[in-house]
Amino acid sequence: MSGRRDARSGGHIVVGNARENNLKNVSLRIPKGKLTVFTGVSGSGKSSVVFGTIAVESQRQLNESFPTFIRNRLPRYERPDAEVVENLSTAIVVDQKPVGGNSRSTVGTMTDINPVLRVLFSRHGKPTAGPSTKFSFNDPQGMCPECEGLGRTTALDLDALIDDAASLNEGAIRFPTFAKGTFQWQLYAESGLFDPDKPVGKFSKADREKLLHGSGFKVDRAGRNGVYKNEYEGVVTRFTRRYLKKGLDSLNEREREAVEQVVTAGPCPVCRGGRLNRDALRSKISGHSIADLARLEVDELIGVLEGLDVPAAKPIVRAALAALKRVSGIGLGYLTLDRETPTLSGGEGQRLKTVRHLGSSLTDLTFIFDEPSVGLHPRDVHRLNELLLALRDKGNTVLVVEHDRDVVEIADHVVDMGPGAGTAGGEVVFEGTVAGLKRAATATGRRMRSVPGLKPGFREATGALPVAKADLHNLKNISVDFPTGVLTTVTGVAGSGKSTLVSKVLPRQHPDAVVVDQSALGLSPRSAPATYLEVMDPIRALFAAASGEDAGLFSFNSTGGCPQCKGRGVIQTDLAYLDPVTTTCETCEGSRYRPEALAHELRGKTIADVLAMTTDDAAEFFADEAAVAGKLALLSEVGLGYLTLGQPLSTLSGGERQRLKLATRLRDTGTVYVLDEPTTGLHMDDVDRLLGLLDRMVDAGNTVIVIEHDMDVVRHSDWIVDLGPEAGRHGGEVVFEGTPEDLLRAKGSHTARCLAEDLD
Ligand code: ADP
Numbered sequence: 001m002s003g004r005r006d007a008r009s010g011g012h013i014v015v016g017n018a019r020e021n022n023l024k025n026v027s028l029r030i031p032k033g034k035l036t037v038f039t040g041v042s043g044s045g046k047s048s049v050v051f052g053t054i055a056v057e058s059q060r061q062l063n064e065s066f067p068t069f070i071r072n073r074l075p076r077y078e079r080p081d082a083e084v085v086e087n088l089s090t091a092i093v094v095d096q097k098p099v100g101g102n103s104r105s106t107v108g109t110m111t112d113i114n115p116v117l118r119v120l121f122s123r124h125g126k127p128t129a130g131p132s133t134k135f136s137f138n139d140p141q142g143m144c145p146e147c148e149g150l151g152r153t154t155a156l157d158l159d160a161l162i163d164d165a166a167s168l169n170e171g172a173i174r175f176p177t178f179a180k181g182t183f184q185w186q187l188y189a190e191s192g193l194f195d196p197d198k199p200v201g202k203f204s205k206a207d208r209e210k211l212l213h214g215s216g217f218k219v220d221r222a223g224r225n226g227v228y229k230n231e232y233e234g235v236v237t238r239f240t241r242r243y244l245k246k247g248l249d250s251l252n253e254r255e256r257e258a259v260e261q262v263v264t265a266g267p268c269p270v271c272r273g274g275r276l277n278r279d280a281l282r283s284k285i286s287g288h289s290i291a292d293l294a295r296l297e298v299d300e301l302i303g304v305l306e307g308l309d310v311p312a313a314k315p316i317v318r319a320a321l322a323a324l325k326r327v328s329g330i331g332l333g334y335l336t337l338d339r340e341t342p343t344l345s346g347g348e349g350q351r352l353k354t355v356r357h358l359g360s361s362l363t364d365l366t367f368i369f370d371e372p373s374v375g376l377h378p379r380d381v382h383r384l385n386e387l388l389l390a391l392r393d394k395g396n397t398v399l400v401v402e403h404d405r406d407v408v409e410i411a412d413h414v415v416d417m418g419p420g421a422g423t424a425g426g427e428v429v430f431e432g433t434v435a436g437l438k439r440a441a442t443a444t445g446r447r448m449r450s451v452p453g454l455k456p457g458f459r460e461a462t463g464a465l466p467v468a469k470a471d472l473h474n475l476k477n478i479s480v481d482f483p484t485g486v487l488t489t490v491t492g493v494a495g496s497g498k499s500t501l502v503s504k505v506l507p508r509q510h511p512d513a514v515v516v517d518q519s520a521l522g523l524s525p526r527s528a529p530a531t532y533l534e535v536m537d538p539i540r541a542l543f544a545a546a547s548g549e550d551a552g553l554f555s556f557n558s559t560g561g562c563p564q565c566k567g568r569g570v571i572q573t574d575l576a577y578l579d580p581v582t583t584t585c586e587t588c589e590g591s592r593y594r595p596e597a598l599a600h601e602l603r604g605k606t607i608a609d610v611l612a613m614t615t616d617d618a619a620e621f622f623a624d625e626a627a628v629a630g631k632l633a634l635l636s637e638v639g640l641g642y643l644t645l646g647q648p649l650s651t652l653s654g655g656e657r658q659r660l661k662l663a664t665r666l667r668d669t670g671t672v673y674v675l676d677e678p679t680t681g682l683h684m685d686d687v688d689r690l691l692g693l694l695d696r697m698v699d700a701g702n703t704v705i706v707i708e709h710d711m712d713v714v715r716h717s718d719w720i721v722d723l724g725p726e727a728g729r730h731g732g733e734v735v736f737e738g739t740p741e742d743l744l745r746a747k748g749s750h751t752a753r754c755l756a757e758d759l760d
């Protein structure tokens with residue numbers, strides 16, 4: 001069978017002497033129409049081959065094929081650093097970048113199931129409401145006029161925002177940007193309008209009204225250079241204008257989290273969350289409105305549609321069922337069509353994107369996946385595998401970067417990168433079949449051959465961290481005592497409620513818990529490990545001392561920066577409507593510095609040379625400067641020693657970001673850490689290193705709680721909390737609590753079964 005496909009798709013993708021990032025003249029022949037898995041420790045160069053070379057060149061060649069007129073309006077991709085990249089087909093990258101969108105983009109809109117349901121209702125709904133635009137909450141004709149199709153309204157919770165028992169000086173306005181000392185606080189506390197030491201609850205009626213809603217006059221505010229006149233605006237008015245009017249979607253994550261503490265978001269009183277106007281909601285099929293259907297979990301919706309007795313609607317229903325079954329088939333049957341896409345996890349988003357492509361009949365494409373097993377319980381990995389194989393069998397080439405043993409197992413072809421990370425990697429250490437990989441003397445080969453057993457003993461808890469009556473999302477009013485002073489892993493199938501319990505409810509009940517997540521670092525484009533770890537200042541001081549120049553000369557943010565690119569090393573060109581285009585600055589050749597700065601050396605290295613060092617190498621270079629070396633060593637401890645000091649943080653993957661955040665908290669003691677899938681992006685060898693790190697944190701007196709699917713982590717934990725038994729409405733309960741050893745004997749737990757299977 002592969003012979004036919006091979007003939008049609010033409011043999012191999014050929015890569016010759018690729019040198020992108022750390023690649024050392026990598027040459028490869030990747031069979032087309034086959035499933036190839038790329039393995040190797042993190043930082044070894046997998047992404048540099050797959051994304052940095054193959055996907056980029058495919059996109060570039062595709063753009064070149066357009067007429068100049070269109071081409072000039074497309075993002076320009078720089079030719080990757082490789083002598084040969086040939087025989088490509090159009091590449092589609094399916095990654096874990098958040099699906100994004102806003103509250104108007106839902107599982108139903110993203111999977112194109114909503115349009116099918118709209119056709120169903122416009123033709124068969126009784127009473128008829130009209131054409132389908134009438135059933136779209138994104139269309140003025142269909143949307144509920146009260147909430148404009150959002151399904152909910154947000155209202156300020158005054159009791160949460162204002163602490164009546166406290167005075168302004170004691171922080172009565174409970175919002176970070178109104179905290180004592182801020183400009184907005186001065187507006188009220190130092191205006192002379194109110195007694196700043198009087199509890200707000202004791203204000204006269206008139207004063208309270210002025211504080212909350214006052215307007216139309218100016219107040220004095222003391223500033224650094226004298227007194228300013230400012231237009232007065234009451235707390236509620238100001239807060240509403242700044243944070244609520246524009247919609248929560250327009251806020252950054254930190255603002256949104258803060259705002260969520262002081263607002264109550266409720267279903268829209270008019271449409272009751274249905275998002276549509278009265279006409280659309282009145283139109284029903286077998287008693288269900290279109291909004292009723294969107295509220296059902298996909299698996300239930302399949303049941304309802306299969307039971308519909310409207311013969312004339314059969315063809316439309318069949319189309320909807322086909323799409324819904326693809327969603328269910330990949331283990332997302334617990335989602336509802338009205339679920340907003342920004343609330344999906346990276347793994348859920350990636351699987352939904354895949355489902356969309358499965359429905360298309362295009363062939364001869366190259367699909368590229370970045371660790372598609374993320375977020376998936378081992379019980380469900382086979383479903384992912386079936387999906388990948390289905391894409392291949394439609395005549396596509398499938399390239400997958402993956403660490404999960406069960407996914408590697410189904411590869412037609414394996415490319416193992418290594419041997420190490422960064423400069424110690426960048427080579428192909430094995431290429432061939434899975435059987436061959438298992439015999440290979442590489443880190444991946446070794447890990448494919450042997451599975452570690454349970455650890456011999458488990459730590460005793462020093463106390464308990466209670467989470468009581470958790471009922472958010474699907475949680476069924478559960479209470480869990482998390483043991484302190486040990487490593488706990490929370491397990492359960494995707495959608496069972498792990499993140500809801502551990503990343504949402506636990507930090508609400510224990511605000512001092514530190515959630516180390518994979519979200520963006522929210523920093524400027526100039527941020528790099530050196531700035532994040534705060535080692536730039538001492539390094540600049542060393543250069544200044546060695547050269548006799550001002551330290552500013554060694555700052556790319558200051559006088560030392562290349563004037564052309566303003567110290568960015570790259571030039572960004574904004575194109576209306578399109579992604580901005582980034583090219584290396586020709587003046588400084590990407591070094592970020594002006595020539596005067598590069599004329600000076602510290603022990604034979606320029607400041608640009610230092611920024612190009614991996615943090616491991618830099619730790620050695622600065623071994624005598626304890627403060628610098630100490631901070632750099634933290635990155636090694638979290639397995640990021642291969643990052644260069646100057647690598648833009650925007651190029652880091654979610655897992656790398658999470659480990660970088662962890663690095664800066666490593667010296668804490670007595671802290672509760674919460675980590676959602678910290679093994680993301682980690683090779684089985686890297687996982688060992690991560691476990692060593694978590695052990696050291698626990699031994700230093702901390703409590704570590706992780707959400708994980710990786711059985712190596714489960715086996716290594718002191719305590720397991722297993723949620724389930726299934727996902728969504730059928731989950732949200734505690735299935736098991738105890739040691740991994742006891743888990744093996746637990747009944748009704750999918751995790752227990754997978755753990756047992758792994759161990760025999
Ligand atoms: P993997 O996918 O195996 O984890 P990568 O291909 O992402 O490895 O990284 C290989 C090496 O290239 C690492 O040392 C990494 O720090 C470096 N690297 C990756 N992306 C960039 C970039 N945009 N700029 C500079 N260095 C990079």
Ligand code: ADP
Pocket residue numbers: 334335336339343345473474492493494495496497498499500501727728729
């Ligand atoms: P897990 O972490 O085990 O994969 P989650 O806690 O993410 O599970 O999800 C548990 C349930 O809560 C699922 O049914 C999921 O669809 C639902 N859910 C999660 N986040 C949200 C949200 N922001 N809005 C609505 N439902 C959500």
Ligand code: ZN
Pocket residue numbers: 144145146147148149150151152268269270271272273274275276
């Ligand atoms: Zn409404």
Ligand code: ZN
Pocket residue numbers: 562563564565566567568569570585586587588589590591592593
């Ligand atoms: Zn420049």
